[in-house]
Amino acid sequence: MxxxxxxxxxxxxxxxxAKWQGKCNSCGDWxxxxxxxxxxxEKKDWKTSASKEAKKLAKPLLIADIETTPHDRLNTGxxxxxxVLGGGLVPGSLTLLGGEPGIGKSTLLLQISLQLKYRVLYVxxxxxxxxxxxxxxxxxxxxxxxxxxxxxxxxxxxxxxEEIEPEVxxxxxxxxxxxxxxxxxxxxxxxxxxxxAELIKFAKESNTPVILIGHITKEGSIAGPKVLEHMVDTVLxxxxxxxxxxxxxxxxxxxxxxxxxxxxxxxQGSGLREVNNPSEILISxxxxxxxxxxxxxxxxxMRPLMIEIQALVSTAVYGTPxxxxxxxxxxxxxxxxxxxxKRAGFRLGAKDVFLNxxxxxxVDDPAIDLAVVTAILSSNEDIALAKDICFAAEIGLAxxxxxxxxxxxxxxxxxxxxxxxxxxxxxxKFPKSETHIRVIKxxxxxxxxxxxxx
Numbered sequence: 001m002x003x004x005x006x007x008x009x010x011x012x013x014x015x016x017x018a019k020w021q022g023k024c025n026s027c028g029d030w031x032x033x034x035x036x037x038x039x040x041x042e043k044k045d046w047k048t049s050a051s052k053e054a055k056k057l058a059k060p061l062l063i064a065d066i067e068t069t070p071h072d073r074l075n076t077g078x079x080x081x082x083x084v085l086g087g088g089l090v091p092g093s094l095t096l097l098g099g100e101p102g103i104g105k106s107t108l109l110l111q112i113s114l115q116l117k118y119r120v121l122y123v124x125x126x127x128x129x130x131x132x133x134x135x136x137x138x139x140x141x142x143x144x145x146x147x148x149x150x151x152x153x154x155x156x157x158x159x160x161x162e163e164i165e166p167e168v169x170x171x172x173x174x175x176x177x178x179x180x181x182x183x184x185x186x187x188x189x190x191x192x193x194x195x196x197a198e199l200i201k202f203a204k205e206s207n208t209p210v211i212l213i214g215h216i217t218k219e220g221s222i223a224g225p226k227v228l229e230h231m232v233d234t235v236l237x238x239x240x241x242x243x244x245x246x247x248x249x250x251x252x253x254x255x256x257x258x259x260x261x262x263x264x265x266x267x268q269g270s271g272l273r274e275v276n277n278p279s280e281i282l283i284s285x286x287x288x289x290x291x292x293x294x295x296x297x298x299x300x301x302m303r304p305l306m307i308e309i310q311a312l313v314s315t316a317v318y319g320t321p322x323x324x325x326x327x328x329x330x331x332x333x334x335x336x337x338x339x340x341x342k343r344a345g346f347r348l349g350a351k352d353v354f355l356n357x358x359x360x361x362x363v364d365d366p367a368i369d370l371a372v373v374t375a376i377l378s379s380n381e382d383i384a385l386a387k388d389i390c391f392a393a394e395i396g397l398a399x400x401x402x403x404x405x406x407x408x409x410x411x412x413x414x415x416x417x418x419x420x421x422x423x424x425x426x427x428x429k430f431p432k433s434e435t436h437i438r439v440i441k442x443x444x445x446x447x448x449x450x451x452x453x454x
Contacts, residue, residue, distance in 0.1 A: 008033050009189045014225025027226075036184040074168065074209060077115040080265060080274045081108075083303070084236060084249050086257015089168065089209040093256065094200055096174075096229065098214040098222040099238030104247055104267055105213050107135070108238065109170050111271045114140040121166035125152040125176030125186075139271040152186060154179045154198050166208065171199070173213040175223060192224040196231050229253060240267075240360065246281060247272065248361060261301035279306040279417055282359040289387075292379030296371030297392040297410040297422065298363055304413035306390060308358040309368065311375035316352050327357030328372065329364065336373055336395055343399030344445050346380060367404040369395040370423060373445065374452060381453055388420035389440075399445040403428040411435055423448070 008017040010033050015026035023030050073088030082088050089095070099105045106127075113120045114136055124132055129148050136143060147164055151157050154177055161169065171177065177195040178186040185191065196212070203210045212232070215223040222229060229235050233255045240247035249263035264275040275281060283295060283306055292311045297304060309328075316322065325333050333355055340346045353376060357363055370393040378385050392410045394402040403425040404410070414422045414437055421438035430439065442448050 006035055008035050014189055014227040036188055036190050076112050078112055080263030084251050084261045084263045090256045091209055092203050092207040093209050093233040094203050095211045095234040096214050096232040097236045098216050103238050103240055104272060105238050106172050108272055111139050113146045113170055114143040118167035120146045120168045121164055122146060122170045123149045123157055124172045152176050152178055154195050169208055169210045171212045175215045189225045192228055196228055258301050282307045289384035291382045291384045292375055294371040294375040294385055295390040296368035297390050297414055298365040298368050304409050306417055309371045309375045310356040311379045312354040313376055313380040314352050316350055322352045325355045327362045328355050339399055344449055366394040367392050383453055390414050390419050391423045393425045401425045401442050
């Protein structure tokens with residue numbers, strides 16, 4: 001019988017202590033240290049039938065002497081997920097998918113499991129095999145290469161892995177797993193860390209990609225120690241409002257690609273539908289001329305998007321003006337309002353200003369500054385902007401209209417979606433290729449006001 005000892009862990013950062021204390025010295029939070037039982041028997045390999053032969057010791061090599069073999073990424077059959085991952089699943093990688101309860105994490109990965117042309121082992125610690133089959137029949141009635149296993153013990157999972165030899169392993173979820181090497185309860189910090197370490201070792205040695213589903217806390221971060229996100233190769237976040245049909249997939253960490261890519265899905269009865277042209281859902285189809293609305297051209301990774309900015313400016317009723325934003329930085333809104341008051345002469349200090357980015361997404365691209373300013377002025381003057389104009393420029397503190405990156409890509413996207421004109425900075429370097437869209441070049445905020453409202 002292995003000797004059992006007590007160890008204290010910080011629930012937030014995973015720091016380990018020999019005794020309890022009120023404040024964690026690592027992250028600085030109070031009352032986050034809990035006691036857990038830990039046993040330390042001699043660990044075996046991730047294989048349950050591991051050979052007793054001694055392993056070869058790792059030796060340092062010169063970087064020029066290291067041999068590399070190119071591995072093709074595994075196509076998931078889902079273009080949105082491929083884009084966010086950087087082209088597909090990397091063999092031997094560990095991907096962590098987090099999101100709120102009911103947002104569609106299990107549905108997304110089950111849908112991918114049914115569509116993959118590779119042998120997939122879908123391990124569920126939350127649902128029975130019958131429940132998963134009922135959902136699978138709704139998504140894809142004729143799956144070919146998907147095996148379903150309901151198990152929470154990692155040693156039993158690896159035993160089945162040896163028999164089936166899957167090419168992709170999906171775990172739903174990491175908080176339900178437990179290992180014999182740790183005697184604490186499933187979901188505890190030590191169990192999550194140990195189970196993830198075993199899966200990482202399995203993925204790297206067998207060159208099999210593993211996808212984990214992770215629960216999140218009420219603050220929105222992935223439950224468990226922060227070291228969990230450091231251990232895995234990719235961290236994906238599935239966002240959205242359960243009251244709306246659209247879901248957004250973002251990469252918060254990606255060792256094999258960009259973290260700026262964005263995938264958009266629509267929740268339907270038969271699963272998640274890929275939205276190949278997000279600009280269509282982010283721009284409302286309204287035939288009436290409404291003031292306070294402007295279209296901005298933004299970029300998410302390599303993907304250009306056209307988003308709708310809505311603004312409402314009204315007289316402050318309670319004396320103190322309100323500044324409220326949804327999907328936009330409130331401090332940047334205050335800066336733009338100060339520029340309008342100082343440089344353009346608009347008296348907005350005694351007025352309420354409300355700003356909204358439609359579609360439920362959050363944007364931090366400074367290129368939407370000009371659209372925000374024009375939407376605010378449109379609402380203040382109660383003059384509707386033309387529906388066939390869009391904006392792509394940053395606003396400086398001196399009231400100048402500053403250039404933005406990859407303006408050619410933004411212009412081409414606006415032209416493709418049928419816009420007649422786009423307003424950009426005069427300082428931008430413009431493409432030599434001819435376009436059929438009218439490019440309006442401005443240098444100061446006064447030029448914008450003169451062109452649109454005079």
